[in-house]
Amino acid sequence: MSMVSRLKHRGLAALATAFPALGERFAAGYRAERQDEGIPWAPLAKPLGASTIALVTTAGIHHRDQTPYDMHDHDGDPSFRELDLARPLDSLMITHDYYDHTDADSDLNVVLPVERLRELATAGEIAGLARLAYGFMGHITGRHLETLKRTTAPEVAARLKKARVDAALLAPG
Protein backbone atom coordinates (compact mmCIF):
# COMPACT_ATOMS: atom_id res chain seq x y z
CA MET A 1 0.00 0.00 0.00
CA SER A 2 1.32 3.44 -0.88
CA MET A 3 2.16 6.12 1.63
CA VAL A 4 -0.64 8.23 0.11
CA SER A 5 -3.29 5.62 0.88
CA ARG A 6 -1.88 5.10 4.38
CA LEU A 7 -2.23 8.85 4.94
CA LYS A 8 -5.77 8.74 3.53
CA HIS A 9 -6.71 6.00 5.99
CA ARG A 10 -5.28 7.99 8.87
CA GLY A 11 -7.14 11.15 7.75
CA LEU A 12 -10.47 9.32 7.55
CA ALA A 13 -9.76 7.66 10.89
CA ALA A 14 -9.15 11.04 12.54
CA LEU A 15 -12.44 12.39 11.13
CA ALA A 16 -14.45 9.40 12.29
CA THR A 17 -12.92 9.76 15.75
CA ALA A 18 -13.78 13.47 15.98
CA PHE A 19 -17.37 12.89 14.84
CA PRO A 20 -18.82 9.62 16.20
CA ALA A 21 -21.83 9.91 13.85
CA LEU A 22 -19.41 9.51 10.93
CA GLY A 23 -18.20 6.26 12.45
CA GLU A 24 -21.12 4.21 11.20
CA ARG A 25 -20.69 5.68 7.70
CA PHE A 26 -16.97 5.07 7.76
CA ALA A 27 -17.77 1.59 9.01
CA ALA A 28 -20.05 1.05 6.04
CA GLY A 29 -16.89 1.02 3.91
CA TYR A 30 -15.81 -2.06 5.81
CA ARG A 31 -18.15 -4.96 5.39
CA ALA A 32 -18.46 -7.18 8.42
CA GLU A 33 -19.03 -10.74 7.30
CA ARG A 34 -22.42 -12.00 8.40
CA GLN A 35 -22.14 -15.10 10.58
CA ASP A 36 -25.15 -17.30 9.99
CA GLU A 37 -24.19 -20.37 11.95
CA GLY A 38 -25.17 -20.70 15.59
CA ILE A 39 -23.72 -18.51 18.29
CA PRO A 40 -21.12 -20.30 20.44
CA TRP A 41 -21.98 -20.30 24.14
CA ALA A 42 -20.00 -21.09 27.29
CA PRO A 43 -21.61 -20.14 30.61
CA LEU A 44 -19.56 -18.31 33.23
CA ALA A 45 -18.62 -21.09 35.66
CA LYS A 46 -17.73 -19.04 38.73
CA PRO A 47 -18.77 -15.70 40.23
CA LEU A 48 -16.76 -12.75 38.91
CA GLY A 49 -14.98 -12.43 42.25
CA ALA A 50 -13.48 -15.90 41.69
CA SER A 51 -12.78 -15.40 37.97
CA THR A 52 -9.50 -14.62 36.24
CA ILE A 53 -10.13 -12.35 33.26
CA ALA A 54 -8.00 -12.24 30.11
CA LEU A 55 -7.82 -9.24 27.77
CA VAL A 56 -7.99 -9.59 24.00
CA THR A 57 -7.64 -6.49 21.84
CA THR A 58 -8.03 -5.73 18.16
CA ALA A 59 -6.58 -2.23 18.57
CA GLY A 60 -3.25 -3.10 16.94
CA ILE A 61 -1.28 -3.35 20.19
CA HIS A 62 2.10 -5.09 20.32
CA HIS A 63 5.33 -4.91 22.31
CA ARG A 64 7.86 -2.47 20.90
CA ASP A 65 10.28 -5.36 20.32
CA GLN A 66 7.70 -7.40 18.37
CA THR A 67 7.10 -7.13 14.62
CA PRO A 68 4.38 -4.51 13.98
CA TYR A 69 1.18 -5.48 12.18
CA ASP A 70 1.38 -5.30 8.39
CA MET A 71 -0.22 -2.02 7.31
CA HIS A 72 0.59 -2.50 3.63
CA ASP A 73 -1.75 -5.42 2.97
CA HIS A 74 -5.24 -4.21 1.93
CA ASP A 75 -6.80 -7.25 3.62
CA GLY A 76 -5.13 -6.47 6.94
CA ASP A 77 -2.91 -8.71 9.08
CA PRO A 78 -4.57 -11.77 10.64
CA SER A 79 -1.63 -12.61 12.93
CA PHE A 80 -1.63 -12.05 16.69
CA ARG A 81 0.86 -10.91 19.31
CA GLU A 82 1.14 -12.35 22.81
CA LEU A 83 1.28 -9.41 25.24
CA ASP A 84 3.04 -9.98 28.56
CA LEU A 85 1.32 -7.71 31.06
CA ALA A 86 4.05 -8.38 33.64
CA ARG A 87 6.23 -6.10 31.52
CA PRO A 88 5.85 -2.31 31.92
CA LEU A 89 2.84 -0.89 30.07
CA ASP A 90 5.12 1.41 28.11
CA SER A 91 6.69 -1.65 26.50
CA LEU A 92 3.49 -1.74 24.44
CA MET A 93 2.68 0.39 21.40
CA ILE A 94 0.04 0.62 18.68
CA THR A 95 0.45 0.09 14.95
CA HIS A 96 -2.89 0.74 13.23
CA ASP A 97 -3.81 3.23 10.47
CA TYR A 98 -7.57 2.65 10.51
CA TYR A 99 -8.36 4.59 13.66
CA ASP A 100 -6.87 7.61 15.41
CA HIS A 101 -4.95 6.23 18.39
CA THR A 102 -3.57 9.52 19.68
CA ASP A 103 -5.60 9.21 22.90
CA ALA A 104 -4.77 5.53 23.35
CA ASP A 105 -1.08 6.37 22.86
CA SER A 106 -1.30 8.76 25.82
CA ASP A 107 -3.29 6.33 28.03
CA LEU A 108 -3.37 2.71 26.88
CA ASN A 109 -6.27 1.98 29.28
CA VAL A 110 -8.53 3.69 26.75
CA VAL A 111 -8.23 0.55 24.60
CA LEU A 112 -6.61 -1.97 26.98
CA PRO A 113 -7.83 -1.37 30.56
CA VAL A 114 -4.98 -3.15 32.33
CA GLU A 115 -4.81 -0.76 35.26
CA ARG A 116 -8.59 -0.69 35.72
CA LEU A 117 -8.77 -4.50 35.86
CA ARG A 118 -5.87 -4.59 38.35
CA GLU A 119 -7.79 -2.17 40.57
CA LEU A 120 -10.88 -4.39 40.38
CA ALA A 121 -8.70 -7.39 41.30
CA THR A 122 -7.29 -5.51 44.30
CA ALA A 123 -10.86 -4.64 45.32
CA GLY A 124 -11.87 -8.29 45.02
CA GLU A 125 -14.40 -7.67 42.25
CA ILE A 126 -12.50 -10.15 40.06
CA ALA A 127 -9.94 -12.79 41.09
CA GLY A 128 -7.27 -11.41 38.80
CA LEU A 129 -6.09 -10.25 35.40
CA ALA A 130 -4.42 -12.95 33.29
CA ARG A 131 -0.73 -12.24 32.75
CA LEU A 132 -0.92 -12.84 29.02
CA ALA A 133 -3.19 -10.76 26.80
CA TYR A 134 -3.57 -11.17 23.03
CA GLY A 135 -3.37 -8.52 20.37
CA PHE A 136 -4.81 -8.47 16.87
CA MET A 137 -5.10 -5.54 14.49
CA GLY A 138 -8.75 -5.86 13.48
CA HIS A 139 -9.97 -4.58 10.12
CA ILE A 140 -9.36 -7.99 8.57
CA THR A 141 -11.02 -8.62 5.21
CA GLY A 142 -10.81 -10.76 2.10
CA ARG A 143 -8.53 -13.76 2.09
CA HIS A 144 -7.32 -13.15 5.64
CA LEU A 145 -10.76 -13.74 7.18
CA GLU A 146 -10.39 -17.49 6.82
CA THR A 147 -6.89 -17.40 8.33
CA LEU A 148 -8.27 -15.50 11.30
CA LYS A 149 -11.24 -17.82 11.78
CA ARG A 150 -9.51 -21.12 11.11
CA THR A 151 -5.99 -20.54 12.41
CA THR A 152 -5.04 -17.52 14.48
CA ALA A 153 -8.22 -16.97 16.53
CA PRO A 154 -8.46 -20.69 17.44
CA GLU A 155 -4.76 -20.63 18.40
CA VAL A 156 -5.37 -17.75 20.81
CA ALA A 157 -8.44 -19.55 22.17
CA ALA A 158 -6.28 -22.64 22.79
CA ARG A 159 -3.65 -20.58 24.63
CA LEU A 160 -6.32 -18.98 26.83
CA LYS A 161 -7.73 -22.42 27.55
CA LYS A 162 -4.28 -23.71 28.49
CA ALA A 163 -3.80 -20.71 30.79
CA ARG A 164 -7.12 -21.67 32.43
CA VAL A 165 -8.60 -18.20 32.32
CA ASP A 166 -12.24 -18.03 33.39
CA ALA A 167 -13.40 -15.42 30.89
CA ALA A 168 -12.15 -13.02 28.23
CA LEU A 169 -12.89 -9.31 27.75
CA LEU A 170 -12.50 -8.19 24.14
CA ALA A 171 -12.29 -4.66 22.84
CA PRO A 172 -11.60 -2.99 19.49
CA GLY A 173 -9.59 0.02 18.43
Place this chain on the structure above:
Amino acid sequence: MGLVQREIERLGIPTIGVSIVRSYSEQVRPPRTVFLRWPYGHPFGEPGNAAQQRAVVRAALKALAEIAEPGTIVDLPYRWRRETYSE
Protein backbone atom coordinates in the same frame (compact mmCIF):
# COMPACT_ATOMS: atom_id res chain seq x y z
CA MET B 1 -13.14 -8.60 16.98
CA GLY B 2 -16.40 -10.55 16.99
CA LEU B 3 -14.87 -13.37 14.94
CA VAL B 4 -12.08 -13.80 17.50
CA GLN B 5 -14.65 -13.65 20.28
CA ARG B 6 -16.71 -16.43 18.71
CA GLU B 7 -13.66 -18.71 18.42
CA ILE B 8 -12.69 -18.15 22.07
CA GLU B 9 -16.22 -18.91 23.24
CA ARG B 10 -16.33 -21.97 20.97
CA LEU B 11 -13.45 -23.45 22.96
CA GLY B 12 -15.42 -23.09 26.18
CA ILE B 13 -14.30 -19.71 27.51
CA PRO B 14 -17.09 -17.20 28.22
CA THR B 15 -16.53 -13.85 26.53
CA ILE B 16 -17.80 -10.28 26.60
CA GLY B 17 -17.02 -7.79 23.83
CA VAL B 18 -17.15 -3.99 23.89
CA SER B 19 -18.53 -2.70 20.59
CA ILE B 20 -18.49 0.80 19.15
CA VAL B 21 -20.07 -0.16 15.81
CA ARG B 22 -23.42 -1.81 16.49
CA SER B 23 -23.92 -2.98 12.89
CA TYR B 24 -20.73 -5.08 13.07
CA SER B 25 -21.96 -6.84 16.19
CA GLU B 26 -25.36 -7.45 14.61
CA GLN B 27 -23.67 -9.07 11.59
CA VAL B 28 -20.96 -11.05 13.34
CA ARG B 29 -23.18 -12.13 16.27
CA PRO B 30 -20.72 -12.62 19.13
CA PRO B 31 -22.14 -14.32 22.25
CA ARG B 32 -22.28 -11.21 24.49
CA THR B 33 -21.77 -7.54 23.66
CA VAL B 34 -21.99 -4.17 25.37
CA PHE B 35 -22.39 -1.31 22.91
CA LEU B 36 -21.30 2.32 23.24
CA ARG B 37 -21.96 4.97 20.60
CA TRP B 38 -18.49 6.34 21.12
CA PRO B 39 -15.76 7.27 18.63
CA TYR B 40 -13.25 4.81 17.31
CA GLY B 41 -10.21 4.28 19.44
CA HIS B 42 -12.05 4.87 22.73
CA PRO B 43 -13.87 1.70 23.80
CA PHE B 44 -13.14 2.48 27.48
CA GLY B 45 -13.37 6.26 27.20
CA GLU B 46 -10.98 9.15 27.45
CA PRO B 47 -7.30 9.24 28.47
CA GLY B 48 -6.77 9.91 32.16
CA ASN B 49 -10.44 9.38 33.04
CA ALA B 50 -10.09 6.35 35.29
CA ALA B 51 -13.63 6.61 36.69
CA GLN B 52 -15.08 6.50 33.17
CA GLN B 53 -12.86 3.59 32.12
CA ARG B 54 -13.77 1.72 35.31
CA ALA B 55 -17.49 2.28 34.68
CA VAL B 56 -17.22 0.64 31.26
CA VAL B 57 -15.12 -2.27 32.55
CA ARG B 58 -17.63 -2.86 35.37
CA ALA B 59 -20.60 -2.64 32.98
CA ALA B 60 -18.92 -5.15 30.65
CA LEU B 61 -18.22 -7.59 33.49
CA LYS B 62 -21.78 -7.22 34.77
CA ALA B 63 -23.07 -8.08 31.28
CA LEU B 64 -20.69 -11.05 31.17
CA ALA B 65 -22.27 -12.38 34.35
CA GLU B 66 -25.89 -11.52 33.55
CA ILE B 67 -26.51 -12.08 29.83
CA ALA B 68 -28.41 -15.34 29.44
CA GLU B 69 -29.37 -15.23 25.75
CA PRO B 70 -26.61 -15.86 23.15
CA GLY B 71 -26.12 -12.88 20.85
CA THR B 72 -27.41 -10.27 23.30
CA ILE B 73 -26.24 -6.68 22.74
CA VAL B 74 -26.62 -4.43 25.80
CA ASP B 75 -26.80 -0.72 24.92
CA LEU B 76 -24.90 1.09 27.66
CA PRO B 77 -26.43 4.42 28.70
CA TYR B 78 -23.21 6.47 28.65
CA ARG B 79 -23.16 9.44 26.26
CA TRP B 80 -19.83 10.58 24.86
CA ARG B 81 -18.33 13.40 26.95
CA ARG B 82 -21.70 14.23 28.52
CA GLU B 83 -21.53 12.13 31.67
CA THR B 84 -20.07 12.62 35.09
CA TYR B 85 -18.52 9.48 36.54
CA SER B 86 -18.19 9.09 40.28
CA GLU B 87 -15.22 7.23 41.76
